[in-house]
Amino acid sequence: MSTANTNPRAPFPIPAGFPVRWDDPSDAFLHWRFGQSHWFTQMTPFDFTIDGRMVWQGMDAARRHYGQAAQRTEVRRINTYYYLAQNPLPLSEDERARIARESDARIEAAIATQRPTWENDWLPELRGHHAWWEAFDRASATDAALAMHGEESIRRMARLWNLHFLILTPGYAAIALFQQLYVDLFGDTPHLELQVFLQGFTNKTTETGRALWHVAKVAETIPEVARILAEMDPSNVMPRLRAMPAAEAFVQAFDRAIAEYGQRYENWLPSNPSWVEDPTPAVKSLREMLWRPDADPDARLTRLANEREEATARARARLAALPESDRARFEFLLPAAQLGVVLTEDHGYWIDTRGTYKVRRVFVEIGHRLTRRGTIERPDDVFMLWPDEALAAVAADTSSDHREIIAERRAEMDRFASIRPPMELGTPAPPAPPPLDAVGRASARFRSAKALAGDETMMRGVGASAGIVRARARIARRLGDTSRIQPGEILIAESTSPAWTPLFASVGAVVTESGGMLGHCAIVAREYRIPAVVGVAGATTRIRDGELIEVNGTEGTVRVISAP
Numbered sequence: 001m002s003t004a005n006t007n008p009r010a011p012f013p014i015p016a017g018f019p020v021r022w023d024d025p026s027d028a029f030l031h032w033r034f035g036q037s038h039w040f041t042q043m044t045p046f047d048f049t050i051d052g053r054m055v056w057q058g059m060d061a062a063r064r065h066y067g068q069a070a071q072r073t074e075v076r077r078i079n080t081y082y083y084l085a086q087n088p089l090p091l092s093e094d095e096r097a098r099i100a101r102e103s104d105a106r107i108e109a110a111i112a113t114q115r116p117t118w119e120n121d122w123l124p125e126l127r128g129h130h131a132w133w134e135a136f137d138r139a140s141a142t143d144a145a146l147a148m149h150g151e152e153s154i155r156r157m158a159r160l161w162n163l164h165f166l167i168l169t170p171g172y173a174a175i176a177l178f179q180q181l182y183v184d185l186f187g188d189t190p191h192l193e194l195q196v197f198l199q200g201f202t203n204k205t206t207e208t209g210r211a212l213w214h215v216a217k218v219a220e221t222i223p224e225v226a227r228i229l230a231e232m233d234p235s236n237v238m239p240r241l242r243a244m245p246a247a248e249a250f251v252q253a254f255d256r257a258i259a260e261y262g263q264r265y266e267n268w269l270p271s272n273p274s275w276v277e278d279p280t281p282a283v284k285s286l287r288e289m290l291w292r293p294d295a296d297p298d299a300r301l302t303r304l305a306n307e308r309e310e311a312t313a314r315a316r317a318r319l320a321a322l323p324e325s326d327r328a329r330f331e332f333l334l335p336a337a338q339l340g341v342v343l344t345e346d347h348g349y350w351i352d353t354r355g356t357y358k359v360r361r362v363f364v365e366i367g368h369r370l371t372r373r374g375t376i377e378r379p380d381d382v383f384m385l386w387p388d389e390a391l392a393a394v395a396a397d398t399s400s401d402h403r404e405i406i407a408e409r410r411a412e413m414d415r416f417a418s419i420r421p422p423m424e425l426g427t428p429a430p431p432a433p434p435p436l437d438a439v440g441r442a443s444a445r446f447r448s449a450k451a452l453a454g455d456e457t458m459m460r461g462v463g464a465s466a467g468i469v470r471a472r473a474r475i476a477r478r479l480g481d482t483s484r485i486q487p488g489e490i491l492i493a494e495s496t497s498p499a500w501t502p503l504f505a506s507v508g509a510v511v512t513e514s515g516g517m518l519g520h521c522a523i524v525a526r527e528y529r530i531p532a533v534v535g536v537a538g539a540t541t542r543i544r545d546g547e548l549i550e551v552n553g554t555e556g557t558v559r560v561i562s563a564p
Contacts, residue, residue, distance in 0.1 A: 009427060009428060009430075010427075010428075011028065011426065011427050012422065012424045012425055012426060012427070012428070014422070014425070015422055017419055018079055018416075018419055018421065018422060019079075020078060020079070020425060027074070027076065027085075027426065028426055028427065029426065029427045030074060030085040030087055030426045030427065030429070031085055031086075031087060031424065031426050031427060031428055031429035032076065032078070032083040032084065032085045032424065032425040032426040033083065033084055033085070033423065033424055034081060034082070034083055034421050034422065034423050034424070034425075035081075035082065035423075035494070035495070035514060038267075038268050038495060038497070038514075039051070039052065039081075039082040039267075039268065039269075040267075040477075040494035040495055040513070040514070041267050041269065041477070041478065041494075042080040042081060042413055042416065042417065043077060043080060043081065043082050043269065044269075044271045044383045044384055044409075044413070045077070045383075045384060045385060045386045045387075045389075045409070046270070046271055046363065046382070046383040046384070046385065046386070046387060046390075047269045047270065047271050047383065048075075048077040048082065049154075049386060049387050050154075050157060050270055050356055050359055050387070051268055051269055051270060051356060052075055052077065052082050053075050054154075054157060054158050054161050055075075055161050055164070056073050056074075056075050056084070057158065057161065057162075058158065058160075058161025058162040058163075058164055058165055059073065059161075059164075059165045060073055061162045061165075062162060062164075062165030062166045062169055063165070065106075065166060066103060066106050066107055066110065066169050067099060067102040067103040067105075067106045067107075068099070068103050068169075068437075069089075069099070070088060070089055070091060070096065070099050071086050071087060071088045071089055072085075072086070072087050072088075072089055073085070073086050078421075078425065079412075079416045079419070079421065080412060080413050080416050081416070081421045083425060085426065087429050088429075088432050088433065096433065096436050097436055099436075099437075100435075100436035100437035100438075100440070103437045103439070104437050104438045104439075107169070107170060107173045107437075107438075107439055110169065110170035110173070111170045111173060111174045111177075111332075111333075111336045112332075112336075114170045114171065114174070114336055114339055114340070114343075115335075115336075115339055118167065118339070118343065122163055122166070122167055123350075125163065126160070126163065126350040126351070126355075129156050129159070129160060129355070129358075130350070130354060130355075130358065132156070133153070133156075133358040133361075133362075136149055138361065138362065138365040139365070143369065143394050143395060144395055146362070146365060146366060146369070146394060147366075147391050147392075147394050147395035148395075149362060150362050150363065150366060150387070150390070150391045150394070151391055153358070153359045153362050154359070154387055157355060157356065157359050160350075160351045160355045161351070163347075163351060164347055164351045164352070167343055167347045168343070168344065168347060170336070170340070171336075171337075171339065171340025171341070171343045171344060172340060172344075172439075172443075172518060173340075173439040174333055174336035174337040174339075174340045175198070175337040175340050175341065175518060176439055176442040176443045177333055177337075177438065177439065177442050178197070178333040178334060178336070178337040179191075179194050179337075179442065180441075180442040181326075181329055181330060181333055182194060182197075182315070182330075185318075185319070185322065185326055185330070186315075186318060191463070191517060192463060192465075192466050192553075192554060195517070195526055196307055196308055196311045197308060197311055197312060197315075197334060197337070197338070198308075198337060198338055198341045199304045199305075199307065199308050199341075199526055199527065200301060200302075200303075200304030200305030200306070200307065200308045200527075201305070201338060201341065201342050202301065202342075203341075203342045203344075203345035203346050203527075204261075204345055204346045204348070204349035204350075205345040205346075205348065205349070205498055205501050205520070205523075205524055206297065206301070206345070206501070206524065206527050206528075207261065208261040208264075208498070208501055208502065209285075209297055209501055209502050209504070209505055209528075210297040210298065210301075211257040211260065211261055212257055212261075212282060212285055212286055212289065212502050213289055213295075213296070213297050213298075213505070214253070214257075215250070215253045215254050215257050215286060216286045216289040216290055218249060218250050218253045219250050219286060219290065220290065221249075222246060222247060222249070222250055224244070224246060224247070225241060225244075225246075225247050225250045226290060228240055228241060229283070229286055229287045229290060230287060230290060230291075234280045234281075234283040234284045234287065234483070235278075235280045235283075237283045238251075238254070238279055238283060254279075254282075254286075257282070258275055258276060258279055258282060259276075261275075262274060262275030262276045262279065262282065263275070263276060263353055263354045263357040263358075264353040264354075264357070264497075264498050264499045265353075265357070265360075265499055266281075266478060266479040266480075266497065266499050267478065267479070267495075267497055267499075268352065268497045270356040270357065270359060270360040271360075271380070271383035274357050274360070275499070276357075281479055281482075281499060281502075282502070284482070284483060285502030285503065285505070285506075288487055288502075288503070288505065288506035289502075289505055289506065291487045291506065292487050292505065292506050295505050295506070297505070300527075300528070300529060301527075303529075304527065304529070312334070315330070316330075341518075341523060344518060344520075344523060345498075345520070345523060345524075348498055348520070349498075352498070353498055353499075363382050363383065363387070363390060364379060364382070366382055366390050366391070366393075366394045367379035367380060367381065367382030367383075367390075369394055370382060370390070370393055370394060370402075373399045374399060374401070375393050375399055375400055375401060375402055375403075376402055376403060376406060377403050377406065381402075381403075381406045384406045384409045384410060385402060385406070389402065420541075457559060457560040458557060458558075458559050458560075459536050459537075459539065459542060459543075459557070459558040459559075460536070460556055460557055460558075461511070461533040461534055461535040461536035461537075461539075461556050461557075461558065462515070462516055462517060462522075462533065462534050462535040462556050463532075463533060463552070463553050463554055463555055463556030463557075464515070464516075464517055464519070464521065464522035464525060464526070464532040464533065464534045464553065464556075465510075465522060465525035465526045465529075465530060465531055465532035465553045466531065466553050466554045467509070467529070467530065467531035467552075467553050467554065468531060468550065468551070468552045468553070468554070469490065469508040469509040469530070469531050469550070469551050470548065470549070470550045470551075470561065471488055471489050471490050471508045471509070471548070471549070472486075472489045472490065472546055472547070472548055472549075472564075473489070473490050473492050473511075473543050473544070473545065473546065473547050473548075473549045474486075474489050474490065474491060474492065474545060474546075475492045475493075475540050475543065475544075475545045476491060476492065476493050477493070477494060477540060479499055479500060482500070482503055485503070485506075485507060487506045487507075487508075488506075488507070488508040489507060489508060490507065490508050490509045490510070490511065490549060490551055491503060491507045491509070491510045491511070492511045492512075492539050492540055492543050493510070493511075493512050493513075493540065494512065494513045494514060494539075494540055495512050495513065495514045495515065495521070496510070496512060496520060496521045496524075497520065498520065501524055504524050504525060504528040504530060505528060507530065508530065508531075508551075509530055509531040509532060509533075509551040509553065510525050510530065510531075510532040510533075510534075510551075511532070511533050511534075511536055511539050511543070511551060511558055512532075512533075512534045512535070512536065512539065513535070513536055513537060513538065513539045513540060514534065514535065515534035515535055516534065516535060519534060521534055522534055525553075530553075531551045531552065531553030531554075532551075532553050533551055533552070533553055533556050533557065533558050536558055539558070543558070543560065544563070544564060545564065546564030547560050547561075547562065547563060547564055548560075548561040548562045548563075549561060
């Protein structure tokens with residue numbers, strides 16, 4: 001018998017093995033969605049606090065700042081997985097119209113001042129937070145001082161998540177309004193063609209790939225280093241090379257790159273070791289770059305920039321026959337949209353990775369101290385505690401014992417590790433009213449369509465980066481799974497994070513279950529000029545590892561050609 005949810009307001013069925021207990025009974029009447037772009041893996045209590053709950057608190061604060069507070073956002077950790085509910089507030093049409101007018105005015109002003117605000121306010125503040133973290137001596141601090149530093153770290157991370165959305169909002173708005181303007185002026189235009197105006201700018205994400213590329217070029221000049229990179233298990237490479245005097249130039253180049261770009265980790269979650277602590281993912285990327293010596297990122301960036309400038313020149317030639325007001329609007333929105341794309345990646349360097357890494361370091365130190373006291377079994381057990389539990393434990397004059405509760409929480413993680421969480425829980429939300437604000441209307445016009453169900457051999461998603469590639473599929477649910485991927489094969493993942501970026505230099509194409517045209521995967525794939533289809537529902541289960549597939553990033557299709 002089918003379990004399809006035919007009553008639009010009937011609760012979603014709860015699958016066997018995934019019991020749900022609502023701490024607040026009213027939560028059962030909200031529409032909860034799993035994962036939502038970033039978090040498709042289990043989250044520890046620490047992860048959920050730092051990279052889950054605080055993120056959406058920061059978003060809500062930014063929404064209020066920009067006058068966009070027209071919906072209720074809630075997050076929950078359900079059976080170790082992340083769920084988000086966003087439901088419109090019960091507002092009258094007059095109230096919605098008033099909010100839209102206020103939001104339009106605030107967003108337009110923010111777009112106009114985006115660059116000076118970034119350069120003079122946001123970026124200096126971000127640097128100031130990082131300088132504060134760097135100035136604190138964690139190892140020599142007293143337990144009380146470390147606890148106080150941890151509390152302030154949490155407060156500062158909350159501010160960073162607020163900055164995250166303060167930075168992104170005007171950039172995303174400028175992109176949506178620019179695309180709408182272009183289509184209004186010149187007629188319907190394929191979405192990927194519009195992205196040409198936004199490509200070819202360096203950003204902190206692609207800088208990471210370029211930095212590793214130049215480290216690989218150093219390796220090429222030292223045959224023994226190149227041989228070890230190609231043949232040895234990546235986890236053993238750096239200890240071996242650090243013991244070789246002939247590898248000194250390579251080791252120095254590698255360490256510089258990791259110091260600058262290695263404060264990142266798998267799947268956005270700060271409970272995972274960073275590249276600074278375990279550089280194995282970076283070493284693997286270097287080996288793949290040695291296998292593809294033609295993938296010069298500097299030459300690729302130049303080609304992308306030339307294409308962008310040519311497209312801009314053609315557009316300006318067409319604008320010459322249009323009213324001055326249209327030309328002025330184009331010249332106002334284009335640079336704002338271009339900066340928006342850059343900041344889409346650069347904010348993550350300062351906030352999503354380096355910021356959460358700095359908080360992680362504080363709690364790693366706390367974990368070591370609690371382990372020595374016998375409060376926890378091993379240092380990484382600290383991530384199984386809620387941050388306030390860890391801070392209270394390290395500040396306490398007497399030792400407490402959290403080993404039993406940590407064992408229970410690890411058992412819960414193990415129990416649900418093999419369960420595929422339902423995509424939706426609670427009660428379906430009523431249809432959202434159409435947006436009234438200018439950015440909302442523009443975004444709706446270009447919003448990525450949801451993937452169609454298709455069949456067993458043809459899947460549809462969002463064509464996020466143009467091109468067609470036919471190759472073997474490799475399923476990777478975590479970064480460690482990518483060690484099997486050979487150059488030119490197709491990466492199939494639930495989502496990608498900045499730590500996955502160097503893979504884009506060697507894979508043939510990328511398919512993800514989440515994301516849209518302005519997501520991390522889409523932007524990076526376009527910069528690396530590889531086909532990408534995002535938002536393909538169930539891609540990691542509908543595609544089998546090793547199948548020959550065809551990815552059409554232009555049309556947004558993924559087709560299975562033959563079995564493994």
